[in-house]
Amino acid sequence: xxxxxxxxxxxxxxxxxxxxxxxxxxxxxxxxxxxxxxxxxxxxxxxxxxxxxxxxxxxxxxxxxxxxxxxxxxxxxxxxxxxxxxxxxxxxxxxxxxxxxxxxxxxxxxxxxxxxxxxxxxxxxxxxxxxxxxxxxxxxxxxxxxxxxxxxxxxxxxxxxxxxxxxxxxxxxxxxxxxxxxxxxxxxxxxxxxxxxxxxxxxxxxxxxxxxxxxxxxxxxxxxxxxxxxxxxxxxxxxxxxxxxxxxxxxxxxxxxxxxxxxxxxxxxxxxxxxxxxxxxxxxxxxxxxxxxxxxxxxxxxxxxxxxxxxxxxxxxxxxxxxxxxxxxxxxxxxxxxxxxxxxxxxxxxxxxxxxxxxxxxxxxxxxxxxxxxxxxxxxxxxxxxxxxxxxxxxxxxxxxxxxxxxxxxxxxxxxxxxxxxx
Amino acid sequence: xxxxxxxxxxxxxxxxxxxxxxxxxxxxxxxxxxxxxxxxxxxxxxxxxxxxxxxxxxxxxxxxxxxxxxxxxxxxxxxxxxxxxxxxxxxxxxxxxxxxxxxxxxxxxxxxxxxxxxxxxxxxxxxxxxxxxxxxxxxxxxxxxxxxxxxxxxxxxxxxxxxxxxxxxxxxxx
Numbered sequence: 132x133x134x135x136x137x138x139x140x141x142x143x144x145x146x147x148x149x150x151x152x153x154x155x156x157x158x159x160x161x162x163x164x165x166x167x168x169x170x171x172x173x174x175x176x177x178x179x180x181x182x183x184x185x186x187x188x189x190x191x192x193x194x195x196x197x198x199x200x201x202x203x204x205x206x207x208x209x210x211x212x213x214x215x216x217x218x219x220x221x222x223x224x225x226x227x228x229x230x231x232x233x234x235x236x237x238x239x240x241x242x243x244x245x246x247x248x249x250x251x252x253x254x255x256x257x258x259x260x261x262x263x264x265x266x267x268x269x270x271x272x273x274x275x276x277x278x279x280x281x282x283x284x285x286x287x288x289x290x291x292x293x294x295x296x297x298x299x300x301x302x303x304x305x306x307x308x309x310x311x312x313x314x315x316x317x318x319x320x321x322x323x324x325x326x327x328x329x330x331x332x333x334x335x336x337x338x339x340x341x342x343x344x345x346x347x348x349x350x351x352x353x354x355x356x357x358x359x360x361x362x363x364x365x366x367x368x369x370x371x372x373x374x375x376x377x378x379x380x381x382x383x384x385x386x387x388x389x390x391x392x393x394x395x396x397x398x399x400x401x402x403x404x405x406x407x408x409x410x411x412x413x414x415x416x417x418x419x420x421x422x423x424x425x426x427x428x429x430x431x432x433x434x435x436x437x438x439x440x441x442x443x444x445x446x447x448x449x450x451x452x453x454x455x456x457x458x459x460x461x462x463x464x465x466x467x468x469x470x471x472x473x474x475x476x477x478x479x480x481x482x483x484x485x486x487x488x489x490x491x492x493x494x495x496x497x498x499x500x501x502x503x504x505x506x507x508x509x510x511x512x513x514x515x516x517x518x519x520x521x522x523x524x525x526x527x528x529x530x531x532x533x534x535x536x537x538x539x540x541x542x543x544x545x546x547x548x549x550x551x552x553x554x
Numbered sequence: 555x556x557x558x559x560x561x562x563x564x565x566x567x568x569x570x571x572x573x574x575x576x577x578x579x580x581x582x583x584x585x586x587x588x589x590x591x592x593x594x595x596x597x598x599x600x601x602x603x604x605x606x607x608x609x610x611x612x613x614x615x616x617x618x619x620x621x622x623x624x625x626x627x628x629x630x631x632x633x634x635x636x637x638x639x640x641x642x643x644x645x646x647x648x649x650x651x652x653x654x655x656x657x658x659x660x661x662x663x664x665x666x667x668x669x670x671x672x673x674x675x676x677x678x679x680x681x682x683x684x685x686x687x688x689x690x691x692x693x694x695x696x697x698x699x700x701x702x703x704x705x706x707x708x709x710x711x712x713x714x715x716x717x718x719x720x721x722x723x724x725x726x727x728x
Contacts, residue, residue, distance in 0.1 A: 495637035499713035503720045
């Protein structure tokens with residue numbers, strides 16, 4: 132049997148477009164713009180006809196043909212008033228007066244409508260609302276937290292090729308908060324989608340299927356009534372978001388922050404490739420600090436982008452896959468003198484694609500017993516599983532990355548980047 | 555193209571030892587007359603390195619005995635990924651494709667020459683002519699083919715049971 136993956140499809144429900152007379156009439160009445168333009172055209176044409184009728188044979192008149200009348204009509208109702216044609220009879224002047232009055236009113240409405248379109252556009256730009264068709268290889272952040280500016284700054288520091296215009300934030304924040312955030316120069320081009328990040332419609336506006344990475348934050352923002360959400364509520368929102376993303380943007384790398392470590396199971400189901408246990412981290416660090424090993428400082432410096440060296444994962448060259456850890460380490464360190472390899476990250480990347488790869492590998496045997504064993508091991512696969520300091524003869528499997536401590540290169544891009552944001 | 559030629563029968567001893575290695579002929583390899591008769595209906599074909607001897611999915615009516623060079627057996631997963639199943643070596647005198655002697659079967663694997671391969675080829679037509687002329691020699695061969703099919707069937711049944719158990723265990727959630 133060919134492996135098939137059942138894909139749940141969300142269908143967008145549309146009101147069927149039935150061009151009935153009733154609907155058209157309703158639509159026309161609702162849309163004041165179309166009504167006004169229609170009324171103006173009617174007024175123009177009827178006045179021109181009437182004026183032509185009264186003027187064509189009048190003495191001293193200069194509206195002799197129908198085209199003269201049409202030309203006179205538009206010059207009049209647009210309040211241009213060249214005066215090259217004008218009615219001379221009483222009736223002609225009467226209808227000319229009516230056209231002038233309706234022209235002033237109608238043109239005013241049309242002008243207001245056009246300028247409001249531009250104004251709305253400008254307002255949208257100011258609030259960073261996204262035109263999702265333009266987004267490619269961008270970074271999506273779902274949710275908000277109290278240190279958002281610092282977090283965004285760190286994201287830009289760790290990804291030197293990103294600028295703020297590559298970041299989309301989906302969060303329930305007020306325009307004032309957006310304004311304060313974008314006031315900082317390096318964050319001025321951020322995109323915002325205002326609303327709940329767990330709503331499918333809002334997620335879709337951030338084009339998650341084309342994103343490079345999606346980060347779901349544990350959003351502690353109070354609800355509409357001002358009440359604080361419980362940790363379970365926060366985690367539930369995170370899980371809903373992850374599951375929605377798994378449905379509409381399968382294959383995109385997702386990192387999620389979770390408060391209750393017991394909930395991580397649901398994130399794994401939703402193919403989240405990295406889970407951040409933020410409260411668990413601080414608890415572990417606090418516990419470690421009591422032992423006086425200085426581990427808190429070590430961990431902080433390893434993660435800090437401004438320190439001399441930091442811990443990161445490194446894409447191992449193709450040639451090192453399948454080799455022993457000793458060979459793997461030596462090859463990478465020889466090619467990249469600034470790196471120190473301290474371990475292997477097994478099954479790195481997006482958990483969906485890791486499972487796909489593992490499934491394909493598992494089927495490559497003619498032996499059924501082996502096939503069953505292989506398939507069962509796919510189920511147990513642990514994504515992004517770090518193995519520190521493995522035995523030297525440990526075999527580096529496909530899909531692995533190196534865990535390295537990278538020295539910061541002086542005068543390099545990173546150094547420059549962190550200086551820019553230091554203020 | 556791969557060249558085919560009529561076999562020049564080597565001395566009976568050598569051909570006897572080759573046919574003895576091939577399970578199908580094991581029962582009749584002691585009779586020099588039978589060996590000569592079988593040898594006569596086979597041709598030798600040479601395959602260049604990298605060319606396929608048989609192709610998975612295409613029908614075939616010939617049986618091959620590899621007598622020189624090495625060849626690899628490949629299969630495809632249902633998803634279309636190719637993987638290596640086994641390596642045949644010429645000095646082991648491996649026979650493959652024997653069900654082609656009974657019916658034009660759809661080949662279940664690809665055999666590709668790694669180095670220049672020499673093969674003895676027996677076609678179904680030639681084998682049928684032999685069975686009509688010398689049923690006493692063809693019968694043990696049919697018996698061997700039937701035994702092979704039975705072994706494979708037993709294996710398939712075991713596999714079925716294995717898959718069945720795995721499926722039940724999976725549904726139960728262990």
